Amino acid sequence: MATEDTTAAPGAGWWPSPWSSSQVAAGKVARGGLQADGGLVAWVESRPDEGGRQVVVAVDPAARPDGTPVDLSPQGVSVRSRVHEYGGGAATLAGGVLFYVDQDAQAWYRVGPGSDAAPVRLADTDGPGARHADGRTFADGRWLAGVEERVDGTSATHRLVATPTDGSGPAVVLVDDGDFVAAPRPSPDGRWLAWCTWDHPDMPWDSTTLRLAPLTMVDGAPVLGAARDVAGGGGVSVGQPRWAADGALLFVADRTGWWVPYRLAPDGLEGIGAIAPVPLVDVPAEFHGPDWVFGQHTFDELADGSLVARMGTGGRDRLVVLRVPAAGPDHGGWAIEEIDQPCVSLSGVVSPDGVRAVVLGTTVTEAAAVFDVPLDGSRPPRRLSAPPRVAVPDDRASRSELRTAVTPTHRVPGLFFPPTNPDVTPGPEVLPPLVVFCHGGPTAAAEPGYDPVVQFLTSRGIAVAAVDYRGSTGYGRDYRDLLRGGWGEADVDDCVAFARSLAEAGLVDGGRMAIRGTSAGGLTALAALVRSRVFAGAVAWYGVTDLVALATDTHDFESRYMDRLVGPLPEAADVYRDRSPLHHTAGLVGRVLLLQGSDDPIVPLDQAERFAAELRAGGAECELIVFPGESHGFRSASTIEAALDAELGFYRALFAHEGDDRG
Numbered sequence: 001m002a003t004e005d006t007t008a009a010p011g012a013g014w015w016p017s018p019w020s021s022s023q024v025a026a027g028k029v030a031r032g033g034l035q036a037d038g039g040l041v042a043w044v045e046s047r048p049d050e051g052g053r054q055v056v057v058a059v060d061p062a063a064r065p066d067g068t069p070v071d072l073s074p075q076g077v078s079v080r081s082r083v084h085e086y087g088g089g090a091a092t093l094a095g096g097v098l099f100y101v102d103q104d105a106q107a108w109y110r111v112g113p114g115s116d117a118a119p120v121r122l123a124d125t126d127g128p129g130a131r132h133a134d135g136r137t138f139a140d141g142r143w144l145a146g147v148e149e150r151v152d153g154t155s156a157t158h159r160l161v162a163t164p165t166d167g168s169g170p171a172v173v174l175v176d177d178g179d180f181v182a183a184p185r186p187s188p189d190g191r192w193l194a195w196c197t198w199d200h201p202d203m204p205w206d207s208t209t210l211r212l213a214p215l216t217m218v219d220g221a222p223v224l225g226a227a228r229d230v231a232g233g234g235g236v237s238v239g240q241p242r243w244a245a246d247g248a249l250l251f252v253a254d255r256t257g258w259w260v261p262y263r264l265a266p267d268g269l270e271g272i273g274a275i276a277p278v279p280l281v282d283v284p285a286e287f288h289g290p291d292w293v294f295g296q297h298t299f300d301e302l303a304d305g306s307l308v309a310r311m312g313t314g315g316r317d318r319l320v321v322l323r324v325p326a327a328g329p330d331h332g333g334w335a336i337e338e339i340d341q342p343c344v345s346l347s348g349v350v351s352p353d354g355v356r357a358v359v360l361g362t363t364v365t366e367a368a369a370v371f372d373v374p375l376d377g378s379r380p381p382r383r384l385s386a387p388p389r390v391a392v393p394d395d396r397a398s399r400s401e402l403r404t405a406v407t408p409t410h411r412v413p414g415l416f417f418p419p420t421n422p423d424v425t426p427g428p429e430v431l432p433p434l435v436v437f438c439h440g441g442p443t444a445a446a447e448p449g450y451d452p453v454v455q456f457l458t459s460r461g462i463a464v465a466a467v468d469y470r471g472s473t474g475y476g477r478d479y480r481d482l483l484r485g486g487w488g489e490a491d492v493d494d495c496v497a498f499a500r501s502l503a504e505a506g507l508v509d510g511g512r513m514a515i516r517g518t519s520a521g522g523l524t525a526l527a528a529l530v531r532s533r534v535f536a537g538a539v540a541w542y543g544v545t546d547l548v549a550l551a552t553d554t555h556d557f558e559s560r561y562m563d564r565l566v567g568p569l570p571e572a573a574d575v576y577r578d579r580s581p582l583h584h585t586a587g588l589v590g591r592v593l594l595l596q597g598s599d600d601p602i603v604p605l606d607q608a609e610r611f612a613a614e615l616r617a618g619g620a621e622c623e624l625i626v627f628p629g630e631s632h633g634f635r636s637a638s639t640i641e642a643a644l645d646a647e648l649g650f651y652r653a654l655f656a657h658e659g660d661d662r663g
Contacts, residue, residue, distance in 0.1 A: 014652065015424045017459040018396070021648070024452040025640035027389045031368040033295050034348030034360040037093035039063065041350060041358045041384065042072060043370060044079055044091055052635020053078040056091045056100060059384050061358065061372040069385060074111060074119055078103040081133035081294070083149040083158075084557035085602055085632065088293025089134035092144075099135055099144055099165070106131040108144060110165060122163045123170045124148075134182060134294035138215075139190035141165060143222055145174060147181055147294065156556035160184045160195060162222045172221050180204070180557070182294060185241045191215060192269060193224060194241040194249055196232075201560035201568070204291040205443055205473070205480065209233040210241055210251055212269065230264060231255075231277050237477075239288050244301055248329065252288040252299070255279070257477045259288035261299060261307060261322065265330040280322055280334040286312040289347075290443045290473050298346070303354030305329055308375065310346040310359075311336070312474050315402050315413055315448055317346040319359060321375060341373045341381050344400075344449045358384065362449025364399050365392040392450065395422050398458035400448045400466070405494070405501035410482065412494040413475065414467040415446050416502060421459050433655040434508035436499050436535070437466040438517030438524040442483060442491055442565070445474045456644060462651065463508050469494035469524070471565075487565035488547070488579030489531065491524045496532045512536065512655045516647070519603060519632065520544055526581040526611075529590040537591035537654045539647050542603050542632055545611040546583075547576040554602055582607070585614040592622040593650045595643045597630030623650070 025048055033044040042058035056073040073079050073091070080103040081087040090101040096113035099122075107130070108122040124130045125148065135146035143162045148171070150157045160175035175181055178197035182204070185194045193215045198208045209232045214225035231253050232238035239259070241251045247266035252259045261280045268275030287309050288298055299309035307322040323335040343361030347368075350358050357373040370385040398420035405412040419432045426432075435457055439446055446466035454464045468474065469491040471483025483490055495515060503510030515535045517525035522543015529538050544550050551562045551569055567575050577583050592615060596608040608624055615622035625646055627639045634640050 015419070015421045015426075015459065015461040017421065017456070018423075019390070019452070019456050019459050021456070021641045021644035022637075023390045024456050024644055025637040027367075027452050028637075028640055029368060029389075031360055031370065031385065032293070032347065033088065033091060034297055034350055034358070034370065035091075035093060035295075036300070036350040036352035036358065037096065039352050040093060040096070041352050041370070041372075042091070042093050042098075043348070043360060043385075045368075045385070046635060048635065048637035048640060051637075054080045054090070054103070056098060057385075058093070061352065061356065061382070061384055072098050072112065073100055077119075081131060082106055083131045083133040083147055083294065085555045086293050086557070087133060089147070089295035092135045092137070094137040095141060097141075097165075099137070101132050108132050108135060108146065108163060110167065120167045122165065122167050124163075125161055125171045125173065134184065136185055137165060138162070138186045138222065139188055145184040145186055145193065145222075147184070151556075174222065174224050175227075177227075182291065183239070183241050185243065186215060187243050187247070188245075189247065192249075194230070194243075194251075196238060196241065201563035203443070203558065203561055203564070204239065205237050206564060207233055207235050208238045208291075210238040210253075212249070231262065239291055240296055240298065242301075244305070244329075246305070246329070249277075250299075250301070250307075251277075253277075253279075254288075254477050256282065258284055259286045261287055261309065263329060278330055278332055280307070280332060281336060282332065283311075283336070284313070284476060286474055286476070289445075290441070292441070292444075297348050297350060300349055300351040300357075301354070302351055302375075307334075308339070308349055308351050308357045310349050312346075315415065315446070315468065315474060316344055317361065319343075319346060319349065319357060319373065339373060339375055340377060342371060343369075345447060362447060362451075365394060365397045365450055367450045367452060392455070396420065396455075396459065397450060398455060398464070402448075403465075403498075403501070405498040407494075407497050410470070412467065412469060412498050413472075414465055414498050415448055416507065417454050417458050417464040417466070418507070419458050419461045419463055420455075421461070424461070426461070431506070431509040432461055432463040433512035433651070434463045434465060434499060434502060434514070435651065436495050436513070436515040436525075437464060438469070438491070438495060438515065438521030439466065439472070440517070440519035440521045441473075442469070442471045442487060442520040442524070443473055443480065445472045453644065456648070457651075460648070462655075463502070465498055465502060467495045467498045469498075484564050485567060487520075487562070488523060488527050492527045492531045495524060495528060496534050499534055510534075514538065514651060514654055516540070517543060522603075523547075523581065526588075526592065527579070529588045529592070530581055530584040533589055535590055537593070537650065539593045539595070539650060540608075541595045541634070541643065542597060542600055543594070543608075544603055545581050545607045547580045548573070549607055550603065551576065553604060558602075582611050582614060585611070585618050585620065588615065588620060591650070591654055592620065593646060594622065594624040595634075595646065596624065596626050597632065597634065597639075598626050598628045599630065600632045602632040
């Protein structure tokens with residue numbers, strides 16, 4: 001393995017690393033949208049070396065024991081939805097037929113089965129600016145139910161529509177009620193449609209309602225009857241509705257404070273209320289995550305009616321089987337059986353045949369991989385996705401260590417990644433510099449598995465901390481709600497406390513610490529240079545600098561998000577200004593690097609430009625690098641490589657500096 005030739009800065013302790021920025025960029029293959037169709041397993045994966053093109057790939061784990069996936073989507077097409085800007089749910093398989101959203105057209109297409117089949121575009125409803133996502137076919141395969149978004153500036157409308165799958169006619173409107181709709185799921189017997197809905201100012205993890213309506217056909221077109229609420233609302237979040245083989249409706253809800261699976265018995269469909277949905281387990285664990293994107297799939301039904309699921313506790317995920325109790329499926333107290341598998345975090349779980357599990361997750365040496373897992377332990381799990389571009393030997397991976405910082409009011413969980421490089425034997429007297437990673441969202445969570453960007457730094461002698469500050473998911477609703485009204489302060493204080501705890505424990509050099517974040521995490525990182533004197537510098541990838549601009553200029557999906565995180569406008573205008581790094585450049589101490597896409601609709605370029613100009617006008621050191629054509633989340637390998645090189649150069653200069661002015 002070739003080793004990068006680096007020049008060590010005085011006192012910096014730089015290590016020669018085998019991981020170049022080009023290798024990291026090529027290896028940042030994202031995977032999502034795991035699903036099963038019969039025995040086939042499919043997912044969407046990005047291709048950084050093709051400008052971030054997203055491709056649907058599939059494999060039959062039973063028929064192809066070598067696990068070699070094949071591309072299902074047409075060559076040259078990128079499969080990506082822009083609904084809510086974050087997308088997801090851009091592809092669905094049904095009976096061997098692939099329905100996908102073309103990134104350019106934002107319309108549904110049908111292709112297959114068979115490699116020679118030409119794509120057929122499905123018709124839209126009338127009107128411009130339509131986008132589509134989260135489709136599922138009806139039982140007879142003749143209609144596709146999905147989410148339609150129509151965008152006009154920063155405002156948008158959302159409906160559920162049904163489109164003929166043969167492309168023979170326009171879509172018909174099924175649901176035009178509520179600010180947002182998601183997860184339309186027709187029942188296998190064709191009698192029902194279930195879906196989720198929520199209204200501003202809620203986000204889907206705040207309060208969501210699961211609705212159900214009878215489905216009939218009138219003159220060959222689907223028509224819904226009167227809808228009824230099944231669960232959720234009133235501060236309860238619901239997600240992932242799906243149908244069990246016996247006709248029951250399954251979903252997850254956090255009525256107990258934790259997202260756990262529920263089941264509504266088939267007899268309860270006709271008269272909801274007489275028979276209430278039943279929580280299958282009562283444990284402090286998360287079986288679901290925040291619905292930033294469509295198509296989340298973290299549990300599936302097995303042939304015997306049990307469920308295979310992801311269960312998250314304390315910053316780690318486990319694969320479990322929930323066994324049906326002796327009293328029957330419509331009672332609680334399902335037994336939890338853990339299944340051995342290689343991932344430390346799981347984002348997708350399906351069962352293609354009812355007897356095995358296929359999971360999408362990260363291991364300690366690989367990001368976003370797909371594995372075939374036997375539930376009986378008869379053989380080791382088998383990889384289904386393509387191997388990583390750069391294989392990571394086990395001794396070269398920095399493994400995350402769960403740590404907690406204790407404050408006077410609460411505990412702050414997070415991860416510590418120590419510097420790891422078998423080619424180097426550091427002296428015991430040298431403590432490594434630290435970079436604190438602030439996750440986005442801010443309703444997200446730190447990733448305990450392999451992240452090539454983390455390893456890019458740890459292999460060079462830099463320690464990394466990933467903090468699950470207040471508001472992070474994975475620790476129940478109470479912890480999530482601790483950020484309400486406190487964004488820009490509470491998150492910053494938690495990151496500061498976590499960094500200080502590592503320095504006090506003698507794990508890092510408290511005089512050489514930096515902080516970085518993406519999107520909402522960028523606000524946390526930049527605000528840390530205003531609110532504390534702990535960090536020598538900050539790096540923000542498409543980071544928020546102006547909360548008022550974010551609230552007024554951003555897209556519809558999260559345009560009211562700040563009502564919960566900061567406060568409603570205009571009443572809380574002073575708070576927005578006080579929490580915005582843009583308005584505190586004179587009090588910011590430290591160096592700043594801003595990395596920004598020119599075409600970002602979520603955090604527009606203007607935010608970074610105005611912030612950089614204010615810093616420079618005050619004499620602060622700030623570099624702004626703009627990447628033409630990039631949006632929110634860099635996708636091109638060349639952009640990722642350039643951004644990583646710039647960030648590494650920033651840390652080298654920062655940590656080599658002896659005696660800064662932080663006080």
